[in-house]
Amino acid sequence: MFQLSKRVEYGLIALSHMAKGQLGQIYTAKEVSERYNLPYDLLAKVMQKLAKRGFISSYQGVRGGYTLVKHPVTLTIASVVDAIEDRPSFAIMQCESHPADSCTIHKQCTIKDPLLKLQGSINKVMEEMTIMELV
Amino acid sequence: MFQLSKRVEYGLIALSHMAKGQLGQIYTAKEVSERYNLPYDLLAKVMQKLAKRGFISSYQGVRGGYTLVKHPVTLTIASVVDAIEDRPSFAIMQCESHPADSCTIHKQCTIKDPLLKLQGSINKVMEEMTIMELV
DNA sequence: CCTAAAACGGACTATTATTGTCGTATTTAA
DNA sequence: TTAAATACGACAATAATAGTCCGTTTTAGG
Secondary structure, three states: OOOOOHHHHHHHHHHHHHHHOOOOOOEOHHHHHHHHOOOHHHHHHHHHHHHHOOOEEEEOOOOOEEEEOOOHHHOEHHHHHHHHOOOOOOOOOHHHHOOOOOOOOHHHOOOHHHHHHHHHHHHHHHHHOEHHHHO | OOOOOHHHHHHHHHHHHHHHOOOOOOEOHHHHHHHHOOOHHHHHHHHHHHHHOOOEEEEOOOOOEEEEOOOHHHOEHHHHHHHHOOOOOOOOOHHHHOOOOOOOOHHHOOOHHHHHHHHHHHHHHHHHOEHHHHO
């Protein structure tokens, strides 16, 4: 628990790698996967998602690849996580991250509100660190 | 990801419940499980672990149960999580929480050190909140 | 001494989430 | 036309978590 998923780790690695080069430089998933020894297929999926979310833009075809479009300073860890994960990621309580199944504790739950504050603090930490700091 | 496990949630609920009563008051696992609609067996395991770790003390036999021994103010969320979870819980990076399998990125990993700082911030947040605030 | 209620502890199953893989389609530079 | 890349969906393998079940031990009270 309380661990970044591989997918997020891979995404952070890819973004930080791209942030090192010049703006507009094209990187391929293959290149990154070989450079850091990451499973190609999974990394490719992650980069596709980052492209879909507008963090990087993609170019298909032979000399294709990805370029970083946003400035690293504007890419917070929190935003990257949110882009990659499907579910609400910083919902430390299960009743928040799985809104589907209703909580059976309901009214009696005294821990929810305080823990939401704690969650706020964690969110803040994740929002204050950017990809820039990973370069 | 980034979610408290049920076991931790149950532990926090149990401890906060016990913190509401008078010092030395005895609570049983059954009582707590019924009160908050938690699966008895699992809660019982969690409370046994908390007892083993010295957070509560246990009494066997007919009128047995558990009492809170530490003052709620001294029980941080971090300490409770650590007590309940087996693995390092606040190691947000997999290479830290699974020290067994060696990281294949090694030297090239630029994200590790910065993320360790981030982890430190999160740890701090978890260490600053106590069970007292859940009551 | 017996019984019932509790903690204790191990093994096991079920469920879910994550990770990784595969196949195929699409795009495009050369 | 080909090869190299992204795009996308489905699937399998793995791992983590949650939950259940079985018994043992302890002990207050009748």
